[in-house]
Amino acid sequence: MAYSTNTERRKILVVGAGLAGLSAAQLLQQSGYEVLVLEARERLGGRIWTSQRWADAPLDLGATWIHGAQGNPLSVIARSISAAMLQTRYDRSVTYGPTALVMSSKQEDHLDSLADAFARALHKAQKRDVDQSVRAVADAWSISARLSRQDQNLLRFILLGRYETEYAGDASALSAHWYDDARAFPGEDALFVKGFGVLAEYLARDLRIERNQVVRNVNWNNRGVQVQTDRGEFSADAAIVTLPLGVLKAGVVHFSPALPAAKSRAIQALGMGVLNKCYLRFEKAFWPDDVDWLEHVPPAGLGWTQWVSFVRVAGLPVLLGFNAGQQGRDMEALSDAAIVASAMQTLRSIYGAQIPEPLDAQITRWGSDPFALGAYSFNALGAQPAMRDDLAAPVGGRVFFAGEATMRRDFSSAHGAFLSGQRAANQVTQAYSR
Ligand SMILES: Cc1cc2nc3c(=O)[nH]c(=O)nc-3n(C[C@H](O)[C@H](O)[C@H](O)COP(=O)(O)OP(=O)(O)OC[C@H]3O[C@@H](n4cnc5c(N)ncnc54)[C@H](O)[C@@H]3O)c2cc1C
Numbered sequence: 001m002a003y004s005t006n007t008e009r010r011k012i013l014v015v016g017a018g019l020a021g022l023s024a025a026q027l028l029q030q031s032g033y034e035v036l037v038l039e040a041r042e043r044l045g046g047r048i049w050t051s052q053r054w055a056d057a058p059l060d061l062g063a064t065w066i067h068g069a070q071g072n073p074l075s076v077i078a079r080s081i082s083a084a085m086l087q088t089r090y091d092r093s094v095t096y097g098p099t100a101l102v103m104s105s106k107q108e109d110h111l112d113s114l115a116d117a118f119a120r121a122l123h124k125a126q127k128r129d130v131d132q133s134v135r136a137v138a139d140a141w142s143i144s145a146r147l148s149r150q151d152q153n154l155l156r157f158i159l160l161g162r163y164e165t166e167y168a169g170d171a172s173a174l175s176a177h178w179y180d181d182a183r184a185f186p187g188e189d190a191l192f193v194k195g196f197g198v199l200a201e202y203l204a205r206d207l208r209i210e211r212n213q214v215v216r217n218v219n220w221n222n223r224g225v226q227v228q229t230d231r232g233e234f235s236a237d238a239a240i241v242t243l244p245l246g247v248l249k250a251g252v253v254h255f256s257p258a259l260p261a262a263k264s265r266a267i268q269a270l271g272m273g274v275l276n277k278c279y280l281r282f283e284k285a286f287w288p289d290d291v292d293w294l295e296h297v298p299p300a301g302l303g304w305t306q307w308v309s310f311v312r313v314a315g316l317p318v319l320l321g322f323n324a325g326q327q328g329r330d331m332e333a334l335s336d337a338a339i340v341a342s343a344m345q346t347l348r349s350i351y352g353a354q355i356p357e358p359l360d361a362q363i364t365r366w367g368s369d370p371f372a373l374g375a376y377s378f379n380a381l382g383a384q385p386a387m388r389d390d391l392a393a394p395v396g397g398r399v400f401f402a403g404e405a406t407m408r409r410d411f412s413s414a415h416g417a418f419l420s421g422q423r424a425a426n427q428v429t430q431a432y433s434r
Pocket of ligand 1: 016018040044045046048063065066079214243253275350364370371372402403404405413415416417
Protein backbone atom coordinates (compact mmCIF):
# COMPACT_ATOMS: atom_id res chain seq x y z
CA MET A 1 0.00 0.00 0.00
CA ALA A 2 1.55 3.29 -1.01
CA TYR A 3 0.57 5.92 1.49
CA SER A 4 1.79 8.87 -0.51
CA THR A 5 1.72 10.24 -4.01
CA ASN A 6 3.96 13.16 -3.13
CA THR A 7 7.42 12.18 -4.26
CA GLU A 8 9.12 15.41 -3.18
CA ARG A 9 8.89 15.07 0.58
CA ARG A 10 10.67 12.38 2.59
CA LYS A 11 8.29 9.77 3.90
CA ILE A 12 8.61 8.49 7.44
CA LEU A 13 6.62 5.71 9.07
CA VAL A 14 6.18 5.77 12.83
CA VAL A 15 5.28 2.49 14.51
CA GLY A 16 3.16 3.09 17.62
CA ALA A 17 0.96 6.01 18.67
CA GLY A 18 2.07 6.29 22.28
CA LEU A 19 3.79 9.42 23.55
CA ALA A 20 7.10 8.50 21.89
CA GLY A 21 5.52 7.92 18.47
CA LEU A 22 3.23 10.95 18.65
CA SER A 23 6.02 13.28 19.75
CA ALA A 24 8.31 12.04 16.96
CA ALA A 25 5.56 12.23 14.33
CA GLN A 26 4.52 15.72 15.40
CA LEU A 27 8.07 17.10 15.25
CA LEU A 28 8.79 15.48 11.87
CA GLN A 29 5.51 16.67 10.37
CA GLN A 30 6.23 20.21 11.56
CA SER A 31 9.66 19.91 9.93
CA GLY A 32 8.06 19.15 6.56
CA TYR A 33 8.26 15.36 6.40
CA GLU A 34 5.37 13.25 5.23
CA VAL A 35 4.54 11.13 8.25
CA LEU A 36 2.23 8.17 8.74
CA VAL A 37 1.73 6.57 12.16
CA LEU A 38 0.78 2.88 12.34
CA GLU A 39 -0.96 1.88 15.55
CA ALA A 40 -2.12 -1.62 16.51
CA ARG A 41 -4.97 -0.52 18.74
CA GLU A 42 -8.22 1.25 18.04
CA ARG A 43 -7.26 3.91 20.58
CA LEU A 44 -4.27 6.27 20.68
CA GLY A 45 -1.88 6.95 23.56
CA GLY A 46 -0.54 3.45 24.32
CA ARG A 47 0.39 3.43 27.99
CA ILE A 48 -1.37 6.79 28.30
CA TRP A 49 -5.00 5.69 28.62
CA THR A 50 -7.70 7.79 30.21
CA SER A 51 -10.85 5.85 30.92
CA GLN A 52 -14.16 7.69 30.42
CA ARG A 53 -16.22 4.84 31.89
CA TRP A 54 -17.25 6.99 34.87
CA ALA A 55 -18.57 10.07 33.09
CA ASP A 56 -17.83 12.47 35.96
CA ALA A 57 -14.40 10.97 36.63
CA PRO A 58 -11.88 10.54 33.82
CA LEU A 59 -9.27 8.21 35.35
CA ASP A 60 -5.88 7.12 34.07
CA LEU A 61 -5.33 3.41 33.59
CA GLY A 62 -1.74 4.03 32.47
CA ALA A 63 0.41 6.98 33.53
CA THR A 64 -1.24 9.39 35.97
CA TRP A 65 1.41 11.84 37.12
CA ILE A 66 3.82 14.25 35.53
CA HIS A 67 6.66 13.30 37.88
CA GLY A 68 8.44 16.41 39.08
CA ALA A 69 6.58 19.26 37.44
CA GLN A 70 9.56 21.69 37.39
CA GLY A 71 11.56 21.55 34.17
CA ASN A 72 9.53 18.60 32.92
CA PRO A 73 8.83 19.00 29.17
CA LEU A 74 5.30 17.67 29.69
CA SER A 75 4.52 20.48 32.14
CA VAL A 76 5.44 22.95 29.41
CA ILE A 77 2.95 21.31 27.01
CA ALA A 78 0.30 21.03 29.73
CA ARG A 79 0.61 24.76 30.39
CA SER A 80 0.56 25.61 26.68
CA ILE A 81 -2.77 23.82 26.23
CA SER A 82 -4.07 25.21 29.57
CA ALA A 83 -4.72 21.69 30.87
CA ALA A 84 -6.12 21.88 34.40
CA MET A 85 -3.82 20.07 36.84
CA LEU A 86 -4.08 18.78 40.40
CA GLN A 87 -1.38 17.84 42.88
CA THR A 88 -1.33 14.83 45.13
CA ARG A 89 1.08 15.20 48.03
CA TYR A 90 3.18 12.51 49.65
CA ASP A 91 3.09 14.40 52.95
CA ARG A 92 -0.67 13.92 53.01
CA SER A 93 -0.54 10.28 53.91
CA VAL A 94 -1.56 7.82 56.56
CA THR A 95 0.14 4.49 57.31
CA TYR A 96 -1.70 1.55 58.81
CA GLY A 97 0.43 -0.99 60.64
CA PRO A 98 0.10 -4.80 60.54
CA THR A 99 -2.60 -4.63 63.22
CA ALA A 100 -4.51 -2.30 60.86
CA LEU A 101 -4.30 0.58 63.34
CA VAL A 102 -2.89 3.93 62.25
CA MET A 103 0.81 3.87 63.09
CA SER A 104 1.83 6.11 65.97
CA SER A 105 4.46 8.74 65.18
CA LYS A 106 6.96 6.57 67.08
CA GLN A 107 6.09 3.56 64.88
CA GLU A 108 6.30 5.72 61.74
CA ASP A 109 9.71 7.03 62.83
CA HIS A 110 10.84 3.44 63.30
CA LEU A 111 9.56 2.48 59.83
CA ASP A 112 11.31 5.49 58.30
CA SER A 113 14.60 4.74 60.04
CA LEU A 114 14.41 1.11 58.87
CA ALA A 115 13.75 2.31 55.30
CA ASP A 116 16.70 4.72 55.57
CA ALA A 117 19.00 1.99 56.92
CA PHE A 118 17.99 -0.30 54.05
CA ALA A 119 18.60 2.51 51.55
CA ARG A 120 22.11 2.86 53.02
CA ALA A 121 22.66 -0.90 52.63
CA LEU A 122 21.63 -0.60 48.98
CA HIS A 123 23.94 2.37 48.55
CA LYS A 124 26.83 0.29 49.89
CA ALA A 125 25.89 -2.54 47.53
CA GLN A 126 26.12 -0.05 44.65
CA LYS A 127 29.80 0.42 45.46
CA ARG A 128 30.61 -3.30 45.26
CA ASP A 129 32.04 -4.69 42.03
CA VAL A 130 29.51 -7.48 41.67
CA ASP A 131 25.88 -6.53 41.21
CA GLN A 132 23.09 -8.20 43.21
CA SER A 133 19.34 -8.01 43.13
CA VAL A 134 17.61 -5.59 45.48
CA ARG A 135 16.07 -8.62 47.21
CA ALA A 136 19.46 -10.29 47.71
CA VAL A 137 20.73 -7.10 49.37
CA ALA A 138 17.61 -7.01 51.55
CA ASP A 139 18.00 -10.67 52.56
CA ALA A 140 21.68 -10.25 53.47
CA TRP A 141 21.02 -7.00 55.33
CA SER A 142 18.11 -8.54 57.23
CA ILE A 143 20.53 -11.17 58.58
CA SER A 144 23.48 -8.86 59.26
CA ALA A 145 21.27 -6.25 60.95
CA ARG A 146 19.60 -9.07 62.96
CA LEU A 147 16.14 -7.78 62.15
CA SER A 148 13.37 -8.94 64.47
CA ARG A 149 10.40 -10.79 62.96
CA GLN A 150 8.36 -7.57 63.04
CA ASP A 151 11.10 -5.63 61.29
CA GLN A 152 11.47 -8.35 58.66
CA ASN A 153 7.79 -7.83 57.93
CA LEU A 154 8.32 -4.06 57.71
CA LEU A 155 11.19 -4.68 55.30
CA ARG A 156 8.90 -6.81 53.09
CA PHE A 157 6.44 -3.91 53.08
CA ILE A 158 9.25 -1.47 52.14
CA LEU A 159 10.29 -3.72 49.22
CA LEU A 160 6.74 -4.19 47.99
CA GLY A 161 5.30 -0.76 48.61
CA ARG A 162 8.26 1.51 48.05
CA TYR A 163 10.51 -0.30 45.56
CA GLU A 164 8.40 -2.66 43.47
CA THR A 165 5.48 -0.23 43.21
CA GLU A 166 7.81 2.52 42.02
CA TYR A 167 10.13 0.54 39.74
CA ALA A 168 7.60 -2.15 38.68
CA GLY A 169 10.26 -4.88 38.68
CA ASP A 170 10.23 -7.68 41.21
CA ALA A 171 12.81 -7.03 43.95
CA SER A 172 14.52 -10.28 42.95
CA ALA A 173 15.01 -8.90 39.41
CA LEU A 174 15.87 -5.24 40.15
CA SER A 175 19.59 -4.48 39.85
CA ALA A 176 20.96 -3.03 43.09
CA HIS A 177 23.56 -1.14 41.05
CA TRP A 178 21.19 0.50 38.60
CA TYR A 179 17.55 0.27 39.74
CA ASP A 180 17.43 4.00 40.61
CA ASP A 181 19.48 5.32 37.70
CA ALA A 182 16.70 7.47 36.22
CA ARG A 183 16.91 11.23 36.72
CA ALA A 184 14.14 12.96 38.64
CA PHE A 185 12.78 16.43 37.96
CA PRO A 186 12.24 18.62 41.02
CA GLY A 187 8.79 19.74 42.13
CA GLU A 188 5.52 18.09 43.02
CA ASP A 189 3.80 15.35 41.04
CA ALA A 190 0.91 16.76 39.02
CA LEU A 191 -2.06 15.00 37.46
CA PHE A 192 -4.52 16.06 34.78
CA VAL A 193 -8.10 16.87 35.82
CA LYS A 194 -9.31 15.42 32.50
CA GLY A 195 -6.68 12.67 32.43
CA PHE A 196 -3.28 12.27 30.78
CA GLY A 197 -5.12 11.50 27.53
CA VAL A 198 -5.48 15.24 26.83
CA LEU A 199 -1.75 15.33 26.18
CA ALA A 200 -1.83 12.40 23.76
CA GLU A 201 -4.82 13.96 21.96
CA TYR A 202 -2.94 17.22 21.63
CA LEU A 203 0.16 15.53 20.21
CA ALA A 204 -1.99 13.49 17.81
CA ARG A 205 -3.66 16.56 16.30
CA ASP A 206 -3.37 16.82 12.50
CA LEU A 207 -1.37 13.60 12.24
CA ARG A 208 -2.16 10.83 9.78
CA ILE A 209 -2.69 7.79 11.94
CA GLU A 210 -3.79 4.35 10.74
CA ARG A 211 -5.37 2.50 13.66
CA ASN A 212 -5.84 -1.25 13.96
CA GLN A 213 -2.63 -1.88 12.02
CA VAL A 214 -0.67 -4.57 13.86
CA VAL A 215 2.90 -4.38 12.61
CA ARG A 216 4.41 -7.83 11.96
CA ASN A 217 7.56 -7.13 9.91
CA VAL A 218 9.98 -4.27 9.51
CA ASN A 219 12.21 -4.81 6.45
CA TRP A 220 14.83 -2.34 5.31
CA ASN A 221 17.63 -1.98 2.77
CA ASN A 222 19.64 0.92 1.41
CA ARG A 223 16.66 2.14 -0.63
CA GLY A 224 14.14 2.38 2.19
CA VAL A 225 11.89 0.64 4.67
CA GLN A 226 8.89 -1.62 4.23
CA VAL A 227 6.55 -2.22 7.13
CA GLN A 228 4.07 -5.09 6.91
CA THR A 229 1.02 -5.15 9.13
CA ASP A 230 -1.79 -7.67 9.47
CA ARG A 231 -3.69 -5.58 6.92
CA GLY A 232 -1.19 -4.27 4.43
CA GLU A 233 2.23 -3.03 3.50
CA PHE A 234 3.66 0.48 3.77
CA SER A 235 6.91 1.85 2.36
CA ALA A 236 8.91 4.90 3.30
CA ASP A 237 12.39 6.35 3.39
CA ALA A 238 12.77 5.55 7.07
CA ALA A 239 10.81 4.28 10.07
CA ILE A 240 10.76 5.13 13.75
CA VAL A 241 9.92 2.07 15.85
CA THR A 242 8.44 2.85 19.29
CA LEU A 243 7.37 -0.68 20.26
CA PRO A 244 7.32 -1.24 24.04
CA LEU A 245 10.22 -3.31 25.42
CA GLY A 246 7.74 -6.08 26.33
CA VAL A 247 6.67 -6.38 22.67
CA LEU A 248 10.30 -6.38 21.48
CA LYS A 249 11.13 -9.08 24.03
CA ALA A 250 8.26 -11.27 22.80
CA GLY A 251 9.79 -11.25 19.29
CA VAL A 252 6.37 -10.87 17.66
CA VAL A 253 7.66 -8.16 15.31
CA HIS A 254 10.33 -9.44 12.92
CA PHE A 255 13.15 -7.30 11.63
CA SER A 256 14.93 -8.06 8.39
CA PRO A 257 17.91 -7.89 8.35
CA ALA A 258 17.91 -9.11 11.96
CA LEU A 259 18.60 -6.54 14.66
CA PRO A 260 22.27 -6.09 15.60
CA ALA A 261 23.56 -8.32 18.39
CA ALA A 262 24.00 -5.43 20.88
CA LYS A 263 20.37 -4.39 20.42
CA SER A 264 19.12 -7.97 20.83
CA ARG A 265 21.21 -8.33 24.01
CA ALA A 266 19.71 -5.10 25.39
CA ILE A 267 16.18 -6.31 24.61
CA GLN A 268 16.86 -9.53 26.47
CA ALA A 269 18.68 -8.08 29.46
CA LEU A 270 16.63 -5.00 30.34
CA GLY A 271 13.57 -5.71 32.46
CA MET A 272 9.92 -5.03 31.66
CA GLY A 273 8.00 -4.59 34.89
CA VAL A 274 4.36 -4.77 35.87
CA LEU A 275 2.34 -2.17 37.72
CA ASN A 276 -1.40 -2.62 37.79
CA LYS A 277 -4.18 -0.40 39.00
CA CYS A 278 -7.51 -1.18 40.60
CA TYR A 279 -9.90 1.75 40.94
CA LEU A 280 -12.76 1.21 43.35
CA ARG A 281 -15.70 3.60 43.35
CA PHE A 282 -17.89 3.84 46.46
CA GLU A 283 -21.11 5.61 47.32
CA LYS A 284 -19.18 7.75 49.78
CA ALA A 285 -15.77 7.74 51.41
CA PHE A 286 -15.29 5.69 54.59
CA TRP A 287 -11.59 6.54 54.80
CA PRO A 288 -9.97 9.80 55.95
CA ASP A 289 -10.86 12.55 53.48
CA ASP A 290 -7.81 14.76 54.09
CA VAL A 291 -5.09 12.37 52.87
CA ASP A 292 -3.92 11.46 49.34
CA TRP A 293 -1.89 8.34 50.10
CA LEU A 294 -2.94 5.40 52.27
CA GLU A 295 -0.26 2.84 53.09
CA HIS A 296 -0.85 -0.50 54.70
CA VAL A 297 1.72 -2.88 56.16
CA PRO A 298 0.18 -6.31 55.56
CA PRO A 299 0.65 -8.70 58.50
CA ALA A 300 2.14 -11.48 56.36
CA GLY A 301 4.19 -9.37 53.95
CA LEU A 302 1.90 -9.77 50.93
CA GLY A 303 -1.11 -7.73 49.97
CA TRP A 304 -2.28 -4.30 48.90
CA THR A 305 0.17 -1.81 50.35
CA GLN A 306 -0.38 1.45 48.46
CA TRP A 307 -3.59 3.34 47.80
CA VAL A 308 -4.39 6.77 46.44
CA SER A 309 -7.55 8.54 47.51
CA PHE A 310 -9.27 10.91 45.07
CA VAL A 311 -11.45 12.54 47.74
CA ARG A 312 -9.26 15.52 48.65
CA VAL A 313 -7.85 16.24 45.18
CA ALA A 314 -10.91 15.57 43.02
CA GLY A 315 -13.89 15.24 45.37
CA LEU A 316 -14.46 11.66 44.21
CA PRO A 317 -15.16 8.70 46.54
CA VAL A 318 -12.62 6.63 44.63
CA LEU A 319 -9.66 4.60 45.87
CA LEU A 320 -6.85 3.44 43.61
CA GLY A 321 -4.89 0.37 44.71
CA PHE A 322 -1.60 -0.75 43.13
CA ASN A 323 -0.02 -4.15 42.53
CA ALA A 324 3.47 -4.48 41.14
CA GLY A 325 6.24 -6.95 40.36
CA GLN A 326 5.46 -10.64 40.66
CA GLN A 327 2.41 -9.95 42.82
CA GLY A 328 1.09 -7.73 40.03
CA ARG A 329 1.71 -10.45 37.43
CA ASP A 330 0.10 -13.15 39.58
CA MET A 331 -2.97 -11.05 40.20
CA GLU A 332 -3.61 -10.64 36.46
CA ALA A 333 -4.62 -14.30 36.29
CA LEU A 334 -7.54 -13.67 38.68
CA SER A 335 -11.01 -12.60 37.59
CA ASP A 336 -12.09 -9.00 38.18
CA ALA A 337 -14.37 -10.20 40.98
CA ALA A 338 -11.49 -12.02 42.68
CA ILE A 339 -9.23 -8.95 42.41
CA VAL A 340 -11.91 -6.72 43.90
CA ALA A 341 -12.48 -9.30 46.67
CA SER A 342 -8.75 -9.31 47.44
CA ALA A 343 -8.64 -5.50 47.57
CA MET A 344 -11.76 -5.41 49.74
CA GLN A 345 -10.22 -7.93 52.12
CA THR A 346 -7.37 -5.48 52.79
CA LEU A 347 -9.74 -2.52 53.11
CA ARG A 348 -12.02 -4.49 55.49
CA SER A 349 -9.02 -5.44 57.61
CA ILE A 350 -8.34 -1.72 58.03
CA TYR A 351 -11.79 -0.12 58.09
CA GLY A 352 -13.97 -2.93 59.40
CA ALA A 353 -16.23 -5.65 58.02
CA GLN A 354 -19.15 -3.25 57.67
CA ILE A 355 -17.72 -1.14 54.83
CA PRO A 356 -19.84 -1.38 51.69
CA GLU A 357 -19.01 -3.16 48.46
CA PRO A 358 -17.77 -0.79 45.72
CA LEU A 359 -20.33 0.42 43.19
CA ASP A 360 -17.90 -0.39 40.37
CA ALA A 361 -14.25 -1.18 39.68
CA GLN A 362 -11.75 -0.56 36.88
CA ILE A 363 -8.81 -2.96 36.68
CA THR A 364 -5.72 -3.06 34.47
CA ARG A 365 -3.70 -6.04 33.23
CA TRP A 366 -0.66 -4.42 31.61
CA GLY A 367 1.45 -7.57 31.81
CA SER A 368 -0.88 -9.49 29.51
CA ASP A 369 -1.83 -6.56 27.26
CA PRO A 370 -0.47 -7.82 23.89
CA PHE A 371 0.56 -4.32 22.78
CA ALA A 372 2.46 -3.46 25.96
CA LEU A 373 3.38 -6.77 27.67
CA GLY A 374 4.30 -4.87 30.82
CA ALA A 375 3.93 -1.45 32.39
CA TYR A 376 7.40 0.07 32.03
CA SER A 377 11.02 -0.94 31.83
CA PHE A 378 13.46 -1.30 34.71
CA ASN A 379 17.18 -1.92 35.08
CA ALA A 380 17.34 -5.64 35.73
CA LEU A 381 20.15 -7.62 37.33
CA GLY A 382 22.50 -8.39 34.43
CA ALA A 383 21.66 -5.21 32.50
CA GLN A 384 23.84 -2.12 32.16
CA PRO A 385 22.53 1.43 31.62
CA ALA A 386 24.53 1.64 28.36
CA MET A 387 22.25 -1.06 26.97
CA ARG A 388 19.55 1.58 26.67
CA ASP A 389 21.82 3.41 24.21
CA ASP A 390 22.12 0.15 22.25
CA LEU A 391 18.34 -0.10 22.25
CA ALA A 392 18.12 3.49 20.98
CA ALA A 393 20.78 3.17 18.27
CA PRO A 394 19.49 3.61 14.68
CA VAL A 395 20.00 0.70 12.29
CA GLY A 396 21.34 1.19 8.80
CA GLY A 397 20.34 4.85 8.74
CA ARG A 398 16.80 3.60 7.99
CA VAL A 399 15.25 2.30 11.21
CA PHE A 400 15.23 4.58 14.26
CA PHE A 401 14.11 3.69 17.77
CA ALA A 402 12.18 5.53 20.46
CA GLY A 403 10.10 4.63 23.51
CA GLU A 404 10.63 5.02 27.24
CA ALA A 405 12.96 2.01 27.42
CA THR A 406 15.42 3.65 25.02
CA MET A 407 16.16 6.47 27.47
CA ARG A 408 19.23 5.97 29.61
CA ARG A 409 18.29 8.59 32.24
CA ASP A 410 14.54 9.03 31.64
CA PHE A 411 13.30 5.48 31.30
CA SER A 412 9.97 4.32 32.75
CA SER A 413 8.29 7.69 32.44
CA ALA A 414 5.92 9.59 30.20
CA HIS A 415 8.40 12.44 29.83
CA GLY A 416 11.08 9.89 28.85
CA ALA A 417 8.79 8.57 26.11
CA PHE A 418 8.15 12.09 24.85
CA LEU A 419 11.85 13.02 24.85
CA SER A 420 12.79 9.77 23.09
CA GLY A 421 10.42 10.69 20.26
CA GLN A 422 12.05 14.10 19.94
CA ARG A 423 15.48 12.47 19.87
CA ALA A 424 14.49 10.00 17.13
CA ALA A 425 12.87 12.76 15.06
CA ASN A 426 16.06 14.81 15.33
CA GLN A 427 18.13 11.79 14.25
CA VAL A 428 15.92 11.40 11.18
CA THR A 429 16.22 15.09 10.40
CA GLN A 430 20.00 14.92 10.67
CA ALA A 431 20.19 11.79 8.51
CA TYR A 432 17.94 13.15 5.75
CA SER A 433 18.92 16.78 5.55
CA ARG A 434 22.36 15.87 4.25
C1 LIG B 1 0.10 1.54 35.14
C2 LIG B 1 1.13 2.54 34.66
C3 LIG B 1 1.38 3.67 35.41
C4 LIG B 1 2.32 4.60 34.99
N1 LIG B 1 2.47 5.75 35.71
C5 LIG B 1 3.27 6.72 35.23
C6 LIG B 1 3.24 8.01 35.83
O1 LIG B 1 2.47 8.26 36.76
N2 LIG B 1 4.07 8.96 35.32
C7 LIG B 1 4.91 8.72 34.26
O2 LIG B 1 5.66 9.62 33.86
N3 LIG B 1 4.90 7.50 33.64
C8 LIG B 1 4.09 6.53 34.08
N4 LIG B 1 4.00 5.33 33.42
C9 LIG B 1 4.91 5.10 32.27
C10 LIG B 1 4.43 5.77 30.99
O3 LIG B 1 3.05 5.54 30.81
C11 LIG B 1 5.20 5.18 29.82
O4 LIG B 1 6.60 5.28 30.05
C12 LIG B 1 4.91 5.87 28.48
O5 LIG B 1 3.54 6.13 28.31
C13 LIG B 1 5.43 4.98 27.36
O6 LIG B 1 5.23 5.59 26.11
P1 LIG B 1 5.83 4.91 24.80
O7 LIG B 1 5.43 5.76 23.66
O8 LIG B 1 7.28 4.62 25.01
O9 LIG B 1 5.14 3.49 24.71
P2 LIG B 1 3.59 3.15 24.48
O10 LIG B 1 2.73 4.20 25.08
O11 LIG B 1 3.38 1.76 24.93
O12 LIG B 1 3.44 3.26 22.90
C14 LIG B 1 3.76 2.21 22.04
C15 LIG B 1 2.61 2.05 21.06
O13 LIG B 1 2.93 0.97 20.18
C16 LIG B 1 1.74 0.25 19.93
N5 LIG B 1 2.07 -1.10 19.48
C17 LIG B 1 2.49 -2.17 20.21
N6 LIG B 1 2.70 -3.22 19.41
C18 LIG B 1 2.42 -2.82 18.14
C19 LIG B 1 2.46 -3.45 16.88
N7 LIG B 1 2.83 -4.74 16.72
N8 LIG B 1 2.09 -2.73 15.79
C20 LIG B 1 1.72 -1.43 15.89
N9 LIG B 1 1.68 -0.78 17.07
C21 LIG B 1 2.03 -1.47 18.18
C22 LIG B 1 1.01 0.26 21.26
O14 LIG B 1 -0.35 -0.02 21.13
C23 LIG B 1 1.29 1.68 21.74
O15 LIG B 1 0.29 2.57 21.34
C24 LIG B 1 3.05 4.40 33.79
C25 LIG B 1 2.79 3.26 33.03
C26 LIG B 1 1.82 2.36 33.44
C27 LIG B 1 1.50 1.18 32.58
